Amino acid sequence: MKTIRGFHRLKEAGEPISLVTCYDYTSAQIVNASKIDAILVGDSASMVMHGHESTVNANLDMLVAHVEAVRRGAPDKFLIADMPFLAHRKGLERTMNAVEKLIQAGAQAVKIEGLDIENPCIPHIVKSGVPVMGHLGLTPQSVHQIGGWVVQGKDQDAEALILEDAKILEDQGCFSLVLEMVPADLAQNVTLALNIPTIGIGAGAHTSGQILVFQDLLGMNAEFKPKFLRRYLNGFELIRDSLDTYSDDVKMLNFPSSEESF
């Protein structure tokens, strides 16, 4: 999928939308050659690429560099970029400067966590011609307020609030909505209540699509095994074993061979 029209088309056709995060050129080339529909250059880059404990360490320069690299590697995929921590909370001018940098780096849309009806940034960005993806449920940029990575929308009030916020985000012009770590029933209700597609992560099977973090679905982090994650590769062990084999070959003078020499 190259453009936002693909998003609308898949939703209308009732075909689930597959997204993955991506942060670097080499991985982007693989995603570009895959059946994945769209890419998010997420602020999870702060954790999986830079080793920080949360996404609050992502900043605009970091994400712009990742967007540029991913765009070079994946010219054929629709690319959404996260607005990093507080990038849309310091006034409209600074918000729009951040949007400008992400779009000029190669993103075609931005994702914004949460909703503050007193902050008119989402309608303004949309009216400026930039598609916005909403993000409700667990919003990791608020990890210090939430107190950890915990399922959201579990009681009736919290459920009603997420449903209400989802409708407002649709009214504000969001073209899709990420639902993170919410009960499957709630995600289904939100999906039924909206015309725009919902994209789930830890939100059950009844959303319009799914997103996973590239490194997580490839099993690159041996320790990270949340309930919602399915690992499609044991990347950590496969890569470590290949490195061990290479190291053994070097030490036993098995590499390089005469065919690998000039």
Ligand code: KIV
């Ligand atoms: O940054 C990220 O990886 C995300 C996804 C979890 C949706 O925002």
